[in-house]
Amino acid sequence: MVPLLDPLLIVALTLNFVALGVSRIRGVINAVALQGVLLGILALFVHPAIGTRVILLVAVTVGLKGFVIPRYLVHALREANIQEEVKPGVGSFMGSLLLGAVGTGLAMVFSDTLPLAEQHKHLLLVPASLATVWTGFLMLTTRKRAIMQVLGYLLLENGIFMFGLLLLEATPFLVEVGILLDLFTGVFVMAIIIHHISREFASTSTEHLTELKG
Amino acid sequence: MSESLVLLGIIIAASSGVPGLLLRRTSMSGQWVTTFLAVLGAALGLGGVVWFWATGESHPIVLQWSLPGAEFSVAIDGLSAIFLVPVFLISLLGNIYGLGYWKQTEHPQNGRKLRLFYGTMTAGMALLVIAQNSILFLFGWEIMALSAFFLVTTEDNEKEVRETGWIYLVATHVATLCLFALFAVLHAANGSFTLGPLNPETLRPGAATAIFVLALVGFGIKAGIMPLHIWLPSAHAMAPSHVSAMMSGVLIKMGIYGLVRITSFLPHPPREWGILLLGLGVASGVLGVAFAIGQHDLKRLLAYHSIENIGIIVMGLGLALIGRSLDRADWIILGLGGALLHVWNHALFKALLFLSAGSVIHAAHTREIDRLGGLAKVMPRTSLCFLVGAVAICGLPPLNGFVSEFLIYLGLFGTLVNGEGTSFAGASFAVPALALIGALALACFVKVYGAVFLGTARSEHARHAHESPPSMLGPMGVLVACCFLIGLAPLLIAPILQEGVSAWAPNLKDAGPRLATLAPLEWITSMGLLLNLAVLLGGVVLWMRLGRGVVEEGVTWGCGYVAPTPRMQYTSSSFAQMLVGMFGWVLRPRTHHPKDLPLFPPETYFHSEVPDVVLDVVVLPTFRFGAWLFSWCRVFQHGNIQTYLLYIFLALIALLLWR
């Protein structure tokens, strides 16, 4: 693996914390988008042979994760008149940051105990993907606004994408295309839900969904 | 010779309160006699310890005792000597302090009781430290614990004091129960009640774990390790200040002594025990100081700081235990050396802080920090003593707190660096925790010193406070001198610490590095002296420069406010607000603020407090649940005498059948 892999992964991990700690929704969207672009570029380094198919894949990933989806989210922001400020759900931002840090640390420790193939054992890729999955999960569960939950879902998918990069040699295209499709569908569905929630309740806080109980 | 001196000191200290009981309660003569005897006893004890260090020989004294399995065998070794010094020193200073603070003529109903139990507590502690037999140890332990109960409830005419006494009693008896079990297991492993290292061949791992856990719980309750600390805050707050000084400075160290002793008996501790101790130390340290920040009762705050410092001591002990399991002599020496030095340092500066706090309370008649203020102008000497104690407890150079924390830092950093053996990087994560503890302690003591002594007085009592008499200032001055001495000349203490560590790890007695080579103690001395000289020089320069120019006096400018009032000042709760908010998830502060005020609101109030979470959320509900659960037993307690006689008859039949 190219030595540039590790620094890029560290930047990706730092973006996790930026997404957890920043207070403006626009900032979180930028962080997640940047992470998506980074992961696209990462695919370039992980793949052994660089042909036209790989470059196409990278371009599609970067385009989708880095431009299309964030544009759509910003559009949804404006449509639903959502306030720019993020109010933290669980405690203050510090709590989420610390939980994210604990999760990342545990991921680093835990990944050594997983039964990985020999060439994958000492990579930073596995702990980084587990940490990103944990961060996405944290955002999904601790943020009340629907749009923040979409962003948490995106982070989660970024983490799974990272893990899928390991299998690049085994199943060249299938994994990536599958993930991207999954991602696209998810975001599509979530955007529709945001639109409906805001239309129904005049706010996008998912707390109001409890009113729908029978 | 040293043992006989110490035993003589113990006997005189124990009986020091008795003559007072025989003399009249309205005169001071009883107090004078008691104080003289107590000081004599303590001096003899200290003399015995110094003799031990000078000659280095130990002659155990063994006497027969009629209790089965017990024998009166005492001996001093390096470890006992270290723990004996705070016992006698603080007792000596506390008794002199009591001459001014708890005058018999001002407190006729409880003065003699206080002095009697002060003496017996000293005697009990000294006895358990030199005991070589489990039963004798328990004897001394119980004397200490019960004397402390009577001391805590000195002012038992107040309801709060009585409640505190009950919590303390329950906690100490749970601890003693664990100790009974501990010594039973030790007897089963050792074959006798003598306290000594266990044989690695005959020791079963289950027995070793049981010994460690029982010691941790039993001694941990006494030491005040979180979450077993529930009795500490109220007990130290409600007791008279020189009793709090003794309890905080010495009594909780007896728990540490027990832990250190028992861990020295276990031959091959697994690494997990050291990690557990390190983790508990970190938790006690951080949470202890976090709770302290939220308090506004002066003595409760100081009590929580004791929990923090016990955390630091346990961190050092944990590091030493890890060093023993991984065979790294430098970690053992630095960790245990730092922990033992911190035992001394904490005894010194905590006693100083409590005595100064007592001086403040004696003058201003209140413990509430937010009713004090501006006391530095009316009580300059007390304020200086408190400042020295505050700087010492924050671990700032050039005082003694810095030296022990420095040793522990060096030990923890050593776990990263690959010396002659293995490294264990996980322990190095205690370093930022120690840094956090130091910074939080600094925040808390700036708050206390500023709110109590600086600024302007917030109540009438504080305005009319007066300086304390020399009998109270003298002991504080001695402690200030000791803090400076250890801070500026730690090399003097290094051989004493080395003796203590050799008693814990005998294989390091002649082999292994010396403390003075592992830690650059002579640099600490020179840097401390440099700092003091530079500050003096800077002060002289400023004074001369001010003398040259125009110096006027005026009201505080404060950005243009022309009429400042005492109520405008920052209070202790406002100072701590941000930190209490940051730690809110564990502190759970309770506030009462006015809600739904009309347009022209009437007079209302705001109140905030940080109660003890473990006590209020865990222990008290559990006990209430237990009380409810056992209430069905009341069906047997109906007061009918005939049925009680039936119970006795049934028990008799059962015993006859069982044989």
Added chain:
Amino acid sequence: METIFHDAVHVLLALGLPPLLLGLIAKTKALFAGRVGPPVLQPYYDLIKLFQKGSVFSTTTTWVFRAGPVVGLVTAVIAVLMIPLAGATAPLSFTGDFVLLAYLLGLGRFFTASAALDTGSPFEGMGAAREVTFACLAEPAFFLGMLVLAKLSGSLQLADMLGSSLASHWTADGESLVLVLLSWFIILLAENSRIPFDDPNTHLELTMIHEVMVLDHGGPAFGMILYGAALKLFVFGALVVRLAFPMTGGSPWLDWPIFVGGMLVVAVAIGVVESIMARLRMTHVPVLLVAACLLSGFGIILLVR
């Protein structure tokens, strides 16, 4: 002979350069704003003026108020003598000296905050409360960075930790060092009350931390405070410069100019950061400090994995 010359240059530079850094930061901010700004040597003129002024002391204050500036200055001076500037060693260097460094700065903070509380004004109390709170988060970050350096260099002496072996560690474990560098730059901004933590030019109560603690000081005492603050900036700047530009020249004629150039670069960088960012909301400041802790924590985790 060599070491005496080296130490003399160290002392002269350490005592003479710091006000120039303050002037350079102010000049950078002025240029960014399209102004000409004060001359770069202005802080020196300010210090000379302050030392010749008279003083007004509040009747509420005690000797602690006069001691605050003295202790702050003295601790900063001793700290500056402990950092290796250029070359292999510092005048005061021993095993574990960085612990003493951190705690000396803590001693300065204790007395500055106490002097602030001595005035009995709520403004100063507010500044003191905020200052000690943010220090609680900056200290662990500093020590985490020290853990990284200790692990890499195998020594506990600042002169070795920031020594010539650092250049080889940059190529091998560059990621950890970048994280520590970022973290220490954030701590530099925090401890010296720069944007985004505090605005050194403002006097609004909402935004003050350090400035408000010294509101009531004037004359020579304030001069001591100003000079002490410049020295503290120099200390943290020197740590950042030594970390970023490992001195491997070997010859003093190369090392000293590199060091001075590095310090000027750091001053300009601080000026740039102050010009392009706004001050953070007070409740977000702890988040940034925790982020600094996490960056350093990451650095050490990457090393010991």
